[in-house]
Amino acid sequence: MKTTTFIEAITEAMAEEMARDERVFLIGEDIGLYGGVFKATKGLIERFGAERVIDSPISEAYIVGGCVGAALVGMRPIPEIQFADFITPAMDQIIQQAAKIRYRSGGAWTCPMTIRVCCGGEVGGGLYHSQLNEQWFFSQPGLIVLFPSTPYDAKGLLKSAVRGDDPVIFFEHKRLYRSLKEDLPDEDFTVPIGKAAIRKIGKDITIVAYGLMCHKALEAINVLEKDGISVELIDMRTLLPWDRETIFESIKKTSKVILIQENSKTGGVMAEIAASISEEMFDYLDAPVTRVCGLDIPMLPFAPPMEHFFLPNAEKITRAAKKVMEY
Amino acid sequence: MDTDQSKNKVSLKEVGLSADVLMGLYTCLLKTRQLDEKLRRLFRQGRFAGTYFSAVGQEATTVGSAYGLRDDDIIGPSHREIGAMVAKGVPLSVIVAQVYARSSSPDKGKSHPCHYGYRPKGIINPSSTVAGQTVVATGCAMAFKIQKKDNIALAYFGEGATARGGWHEALNFAGIHKLPIVYICENNLWAESVPASLEAGIEHFADRSKAYGFQGITIDGNDLVVVHKAASEAIAKARSGGGPTLIECLTYRWYGHSEIDPANYRRSEELEEWKKKDPILGTEKLLTKLGLLATGKREALVEQVNQEIEEAVKTAEATKYAEPEEAYNDVYSDKFPVRRDELGMGGKQ
Ligand SMILES: Cc1ncc(C[n+]2csc(CCOP(=O)(O)OP(=O)(O)O)c2C)c(N)n1
Ligand SMILES: [Mg+2]
Numbered sequence: 001m002k003t004t005t006f007i008e009a010i011t012e013a014m015a016e017e018m019a020r021d022e023r024v025f026l027i028g029e030d031i032g033l034y035g036g037v038f039k040a041t042k043g044l045i046e047r048f049g050a051e052r053v054i055d056s057p058i059s060e061a062y063i064v065g066g067c068v069g070a071a072l073v074g075m076r077p078i079p080e081i082q083f084a085d086f087i088t089p090a091m092d093q094i095i096q097q098a099a100k101i102r103y104r105s106g107g108a109w110t111c112p113m114t115i116r117v118c119c120g121g122e123v124g125g126g127l128y129h130s131q132l133n134e135q136w137f138f139s140q141p142g143l144i145v146l147f148p149s150t151p152y153d154a155k156g157l158l159k160s161a162v163r164g165d166d167p168v169i170f171f172e173h174k175r176l177y178r179s180l181k182e183d184l185p186d187e188d189f190t191v192p193i194g195k196a197a198i199r200k201i202g203k204d205i206t207i208v209a210y211g212l213m214c215h216k217a218l219e220a221i222n223v224l225e226k227d228g229i230s231v232e233l234i235d236m237r238t239l240l241p242w243d244r245e246t247i248f249e250s251i252k253k254t255s256k257v258i259l260i261q262e263n264s265k266t267g268g269v270m271a272e273i274a275a276s277i278s279e280e281m282f283d284y285l286d287a288p289v290t291r292v293c294g295l296d297i298p299m300l301p302f303a304p305p306m307e308h309f310f311l312p313n314a315e316k317i318t319r320a321a322k323k324v325m326e327y
Numbered sequence: 328m329d330t331d332q333s334k335n336k337v338s339l340k341e342v343g344l345s346a347d348v349l350m351g352l353y354t355c356l357l358k359t360r361q362l363d364e365k366l367r368r369l370f371r372q373g374r375f376a377g378t379y380f381s382a383v384g385q386e387a388t389t390v391g392s393a394y395g396l397r398d399d400d401i402i403g404p405s406h407r408e409i410g411a412m413v414a415k416g417v418p419l420s421v422i423v424a425q426v427y428a429r430s431s432s433p434d435k436g437k438s439h440p441c442h443y444g445y446r447p448k449g450i451i452n453p454s455s456t457v458a459g460q461t462v463v464a465t466g467c468a469m470a471f472k473i474q475k476k477d478n479i480a481l482a483y484f485g486e487g488a489t490a491r492g493g494w495h496e497a498l499n500f501a502g503i504h505k506l507p508i509v510y511i512c513e514n515n516l517w518a519e520s521v522p523a524s525l526e527a528g529i530e531h532f533a534d535r536s537k538a539y540g541f542q543g544i545t546i547d548g549n550d551l552v553v554v555h556k557a558a559s560e561a562i563a564k565a566r567s568g569g570g571p572t573l574i575e576c577l578t579y580r581w582y583g584h585s586e587i588d589p590a591n592y593r594r595s596e597e598l599e600e601w602k603k604k605d606p607i608l609g610t611e612k613l614l615t616k617l618g619l620l621a622t623g624k625r626e627a628l629v630e631q632v633n634q635e636i637e638e639a640v641k642t643a644e645a646t647k648y649a650e651p652e653e654a655y656n657d658v659y660s661d662k663f664p665v666r667r668d669e670l671g672m673g674g675k676q
Contacts, residue, residue, distance in 0.1 A: 069465060106435040
C-alpha cells in the first residue's frame with residue numbers, strides 16, 4: 001500500500017503501462033523535460049526517452065490525429081490535451097477519425113488510444129481554463145468517455161483504457177489532482193470500463209454524479225444524514241457507455257433520484273440520464289427526476305463570486321434533496 | 328536511315344525505367360481510366376446510390392506515385408485516388424463493391440461510394456474531412472519512426488486541402504521529426520468551384536513545404552514517368568531516414584467535382600487544353616516510341632481490362648446490401664456491444 005494523490009496515480013498508471021508495453025507512448029504540450037503543466041508526466045522522459053515522451057508543438061489537431069495514425073499501425077498512444085478548453089482544435093480528429101475509423105472500415109482498422117484531458121472548475125481558471133466539455137463526446141458513439149473521481153479509479157481506469165481496443169477520452173478533474181489521497185495497492189490492478197461505483201449505500205434517495213461532483217455530493221450527504229435522510233451515491237466513472245443497470249437498480253430501491261453535473265444544464269450528460277430514467281423507470285418513481293447542474297451560461301466566469309455562483313455545491317444539493325423528500 | 332524515325336526514337340535508358348515497370352504502370356493507368364469511365368456511366372444509369380467523384384484526367388498522378396509501394400506502406404487517401412488503389416493492387420471487385428455499398432465492400436456499405444480503403448494493402452479508409460487523412464498518415468509515419476521500421480506513408484490531397492489547419496500542423500510536425508512520409512498534392516486547379524487563385528496567395532503549392540523545413544517540388548502530374556520517378560525518389564529518401572517531401576502534381580479533372588456538378592464555373596478552352604495533355608495518350612506515345620506498344624497490343628489490353636471490370640460490376644450487382652442490423656456492428660470492440668433500440672422509444676418494446 002502506498003498513499004497516492006490523484007495525479008500521482010495517473011503518472012504511475014502511465015509509467016507502469018509504458019514499462020509493460022513498448023507500444024505505449026505519450027505526446028503533448030510541455031510533457032517532456034517540463035513534466036507537464038500539472039506534472040502528470042514528471043520523470044517519464046528521463047525514464048522512457050524522447051521518442052516515447054514527445055514534446056509536441058502547439059498542434060492539437062496533430063496531437064490527436066497523429067495518434068490515430070500511430071494507433072492504426074500498432075501503437076497505443078496516450079495523447080495529452082493540456083486543457084479541455086483547447087480540445088476544440090482537435091474535434092475533427094476525435095469525432096471524424098478516432099470515433100469512426102473502426103466503423104467506416106468495417107472493423108478492419110482500429111484505434112486504441114487514450115486521450116487524457118485535464119478539465120474542470122473551482123480552481124480560479126476562468127473562462128478558458130475551467131471547461132469540461134464532456135457532453136460533446138458523450139453524444140458520439142464510437143468513443144469511450146471516462147471520468148474518474150478517486151486516485152484508485154484514475155489509475156485503474158487509465159490502465160483499462162490503455163489496454164483496451166477503443167478510443168477513450170479520459171477526463172481528469174484538476175481540482176482533484178492534489179486534493180485527494182488514497183492508499184493504493186502495490187500490485188497491478190484495473191477498474192472495469194462501463195461499470196459505475198456505489199460510493200455509499202442508502203435507501204431514501206439515489207444521487208448520481210461523476211468527477212468533482214461526487215465529492216460535493218458526499219459533503220451534502222453528511223448534512224442530510226444528520227437530518228435522517230439516507231442517500232445512495234452512484235459515481236458513474238464511465239460516462240459512455242453508461243451503466244444503466246446500476247443506476248436503475250438503485251432507483252428501484254429509493255424511488256427518488258437527483259442527478260448532479262458540474263457543466264451547464266442544457267444538453268448535458270444528465271439530460272440523457274434523466275430522459276432514460278423517465279422512459280424506463282417511470283413506474284418506480286415517487287418524485288420528479290431532479291437535476292443540480294451548472295448554469296446555462298458559458299463555463300466558467302472568472303471572478304470568484306461568479307465562479308461560485310455557477311457551480312453546484314453541497315448546499316444546492318442539500319436543498320434539492322429536501323425538496324425531493326417532500327414527495 | 329529514315330531521319331524522322333530516328334528523331335522519334337527514345338531508349339529505355341533515356342527514360343530511366345525498365346520495360347516491365349513501364350508496362351505495369353501503363354496497365355494500371357489504363358485500368359483506372361476504363362474503370363473510372365465505367366463507374367461514371369453506371370452512376371448516370373442510376374445503378375448505384377449517392378454520387379461519384381471521377382478522377383479522369385488525374386490518373387498519372389495517383390498511379391505513378393503509388394505504383395511500387397509495399398503492402399505494409401500506408402496510404403492516407405482523400406476522395407480522388409482510384410488510381411492509387413489500382414496501383415497498390417486493390418482488387419477491382421473490392422473497389423466496385425465499395426462504390427455499390429454492398430456487403431462485400433470493405434466498409435460493408437457504411438461510408439461512402441468513393442471512400443476507398445483496404446487494410447490488406449495498407450490503405451486507410453478515409454473520412455470526408457478534406458486533409459483529414461494527411462494528419463492521420465503523418466501519425467503512421469511517426470509510429471514507423473518510433474518502431475524503427477522502414478515502412479513509409481503516402482498522403483494524398485487536393486491543392487484545396489492545403490488551406491486547412493490540420494494539414495499545416497501535420498507537415499510542421501513531419502518537418503520537425505523528419506518523418507518517413509511523402510505528401511502528394513494533386514493540384515487540379517479547382518477545389519470544387521473555387522479556383523486555385525482564391526485558395527492560396529502563392530502560385531505553387533509545393534512552396535508551402537519551405538515553411539516546414541523540407542523539400543517541395545512541382546512536377547507535370549500528367550506525365551506518368553515524371554511522377555513515378557519523382558515519387559520513387561522521395562519514397563526512397565523517406566525510407567532511408569531522409570525525411571518528408573511535398574510533391575505538387577499539376578493535373579486536371581475532366582469532369583465535375585462529382586457527377587452531380589456540371590462544372591459550369593470553368594471555361595471550355597481550359598478543359599480542351601488539358602485534354603490535349605491526356606496522360607493516357609502521352610504514355611501511349613512514349614510506349615510506341617519505345618517499341619513497347621505494337622499494333623493491336625493496346626486493343627488487346629483494353630479488351631482484357633474491360634472484361635475484368637465487367638466481371639467486378641457483375642459480382643457487385645449480384646451481391647446484396649448488408650442487413651440493416653449490420654449498422655450496429657463495428658462501433659466499438661466486441662467488449663462494448665451497442666444497445667439496440669430500433670423504435671427509439673427506450674424501455675421494453
Ligand atoms: C473540411 C471540409 N470542408 C468541405 C468539404 C466539402 N468538399 C469536399 S471536396 C471539396 C473540394 C476539395 O478540393 P481539393 O482539395 O482541391 O480536391 P479536389 O476535389 O480538387 O480533388 C470540398 C469543399 C469537406 N469534405 N471537408
Ligand atoms: Mg483541387
